[in-house]
Amino acid sequence: MLARNTDPIAAIATAPGRGGVGIVRVSGPQLAPLVRALCGRDLRPREATYLPFLDEHGDALDRGIAIHFPTPNSFTGEDVLELQAHGGPVLLQLLLARCLEAAAHIDEATGRARLPGLRVAQPGEFSQRAFLNGKLDLAQAEAIADLIDASTEAAARSASRSLSGEFSREIHALRDALIHLRMLVEATLDFPEEEIDFLQKADASGQLNSLRERLGEVQARARQGALLREGIKVVIAGQPNAGKSSLLNALAGAELAIVSNVPGTTRDVVAQTIQIHGVPVHVADTAGLRDSNDEVERIGIERAWGQIESADAILFLHDLTRADTPGYAHEDQALLQRIRGTLPGSVPVLNVWNKSDAAPPQLEGSARDGITLSARSGEGLEGLRQRLLEIAGWEALPEGVYLARARHVQALVRVGEHLAIAAGQLAAPMPMLELLAEELRLSQNALNEITGEFGSDDLLGVIFSRFCIGK
Template sequence: MSWSDRQSPIVAVATAPGRGAVGIVRVSGRGVAPLAQALTGRTLLPRVATYGPFLDADGQAIDHGLALYFPGPHSYTGEDVLELQGHGGPVVLQLLVARCLTAAAAPDAATGRPVLPGLRLAQPGEFTERAFLNDKIDLAQAEAIADLIDASTEAAARSATRSLGGAFSHEVNALRDGLIHLRMLVEATLDFPEEEIDFLEKANARGKLDGLQAALQGVMRQARQGALLREGLQVVLAGQPNAGKSSLLNALAGAELAIVTPIAGTTRDKVSETIQIEGVPLKVIDTAGLRADHETSDEVERIGMARSWEAIGQADAVLFLHDLSRMAEPAYAAADAEIAQRLGEALAGASTVIHVFNKADAVATEAVATHLAAPPAPAGQAVALSARTGEGLDSLRQRLLDMAGWQHQTEGLFMARQRHVQALGEAAEHLALAQAHAAQQDGALDLLAEELRLSHDALGRITGAFSADDLLGEIFSRFCIGK
């Protein structure tokens, strides 16, 4: 988007599509007051809700509602903002948007110029982008707005609210301030070598670097937790037909989502449901039963199995179900071993496999213990349960959270994204190199200064202090129109 496009006034419906009790049309730009006058027939007081008609070109009411005028810079975007809050019918809202566009293009009675030149429809996320560009919020706070809207759990919503309030930005800015101080000392030493300042000793550079690295690691731990709250985990249920995958999905979800019958091959395609455990969202996918390729001639079942392996390849975790009631059958045990081998080849360490021994209620306790201790289940990666009775489900939920690295704490967490985690990791890598240069006897101050600069830049990308236009376009294009 060009700079002139970012300067032009914009208008959009700011409420969700469809019918509702209230609908909002929002206008943002410089010099919005004359448009407010044309639409309402009166001069609006700043930040005061005024009830009345919204007028068409002939002075007839399109709707009646509240009009609010927020002169810049004391507004959401930092520009003049007008909000028309009327009834939430889509036709009425589109009429109001169209009226805003025609009124803006009409000549002003006093000057003869357009009332609000260049008014156009807003692009997705453009109101929030303007708030960022006008220094009302930083980039991490802008992303938190979208995360708050998209939050799928209460914990995620609370964490997004903390990020929107600046909790995450405060941590990042504190790190950046420490880096700025270090960079100032290093570059001053480079600029005035004749002063013979023993930088490493007198400025305690190593101590400051160690402190910054420790603080950065703490922020990274919190960011990973926040990213987990936002992104969640994709968990795939895999195993032979009739191992109890659909029953386990229903048990985890607490609802009859998948059809369960004794007939092998009942599930032919993927069935998914998003659940939450301690506020962490998990997308659980039930897949078609897996067999050796030579065991089926059913084309539909072959397609279902192919989709199962595709889902497995994209999973964060795989729950490999074993039917304890059939483990003593040689053919069944051989097929399980073959599937386990193929799982290892398909995942190549990218995902974690948890071996779930189902139908524990149907066999003796001694048999359960024997299978838990034997291959293919490595120590710590196996759990026995009964999807029918619910026994062992809590242990599985706990295992999933532990595998994800969840620290069982939501208070004080802020929302983060994978790009934030990556930027923090990059900053930590450059700090580690800076520590190595600082430890050298010859000083290597020029290399130390460069690593500090790169670490500083990486942190700046989180809050938007250093952001390319293509990054901004990628972020804000994912927002809804009107926000």
């Protein structure tokens, strides 16, 4: 549900906790009376002014920088006041409370409140105001949250490109080409008695093919952008003492998990996000898979299977030094079979043969498929990293990637499906132009969902509710 978007709103715009600077932000119509109450004077537009922030008695709560952004030249498109104070949590709460109190104060001259209805903002409501007032489209608004949440440098740079409008411009270019094609089809429908074949003369088929090619390029960059944002979940699984914890430590470059020769040392999931060429990979080390009478270890093994079921990829670790032991090899195959039976066929299970530095040379041939490495020495780790990127579907694209979300990718897939049906209609000996026009309309609708040219209130509510307070 959309918030009441006509109310003035206020919030602490900086992260919780102590810091050198904290910001309280207010947005709404005609903030001048509130500015005078808090700052003791009017402020020049968009000019930082150092002054005291006044309480109800005229005493200073703090001294800091105040900036007034009159409408429409502000982030939200409304009047915006930013108070940059010292970043103590208690002080910022006092300053926010003072904003609410000053707004509700009844002016004796007018008999009205300075800023009626001022309330604390909901998560994402400042960005929502910017979207509703035409300062940002929906893809750019989402990029704000993505930029804040970015866990890698590549993700941050890609989110910045989306925020600047690069992704939106691509979508608008596709939409404009689609609108032009729809006009041709509608013209043919509206004037069927004309001898001129609008579609053939305007090379509608060539335009549609060009549109589909361009869509493919946008889809490729969007898929990479979604991967940069979400990453993939990789679970390391295998029997006890195969070197799972050592592999996690080697990939992370830190001693995150306890390594021991005692079977069953890892009894719970140890997870870490690593970067491989800017792509976030969420790696989980799990308890060794075996039958156990230890109650705590059994709980860890159950959690390991839970992690396996939710994985995007499995690294099944084999101990190369035990590869010629019949019982060990048989158990490995049984576990592999169970894992593959648990997962959808689309989830890859990669065989990783560990301890190459300790295995006799004659056993290295046991690694018939997969990757051979040594978690201890680091040999083979780069090959594993590259293989993980391949599994994730990462490609080094020649142009900059913009950050995208799963809903963007899904919308582009629907556009492609509708355009494919439209191409089939257009190529038919007797095209059914009504169906062709409908497929083009549905394609445009799917594109519009990305930038928010139209959309349901429920969709907007879900998107902006995931933002932090003050954004």
